[in-house]
Amino acid sequence: MRRLLGAIFSLIVLVSAVVGVSSMLKETRLNRVKATYKSCFASMRVLLGAVEMHFIDHQEEEKSIEAMNNLINKRMNELIQAKYIRESLQDQVQGHFHELPIPQNDLPVCHVSIVADPIGYTFECSLHGSSGAPRPFDDLLKLVKLNADGNYDPSK
Ligand SMILES: [Zn+2]
Secondary structure (H helix, E strand, C coil): CHHHHHHHHHHHHHHHHHHHHHHHHHHHHHHHHHHHHHHHHHHHHHHHHHHHHHHHHCCCCCCCHHHHHHHHHHCHHHHHHCCCCCCCCCHHHHHHHHCCCCCHHHCCCCCEEEEEECCEEEEEECCCECCCCECCHHHHHHHCCECCCCCECCCC
16 A cells, blocks of 8 residues: 555656646747747848848949749849848748757748838838738737647647
């Protein structure tokens, strides 16, 4: 009887330790996903500054939303060459994703575009939304194929 109680007690200790570790792990993973918002919005701000500088230095170019999108999607190398931005703008966001249990070939990537808004234009990420209207956290989790525990779930 005493041995049985001992065994049950050890089992309880073991189970609560596992549960404790996994909830800590869950917390860490979810926080990592949350950190990608900050990094993404920070890099969009840098990109915004770079685009502004480009058009200040190139008054001859018309600054339309289309022209700005063209610049960040097809002529990023010009922004890098002019030293408006460093090449590794999205590295921090990618770094956070790399630390999550997502397979290499399924790692999410931010696609940034510029869209019109009531006060002019705003930068928007396909994953994170815009800083004024961030994508809800649950939706972001689904997009990066993580479940509520921060585990990879390709069916999401
Ligand atoms: Zn993003």
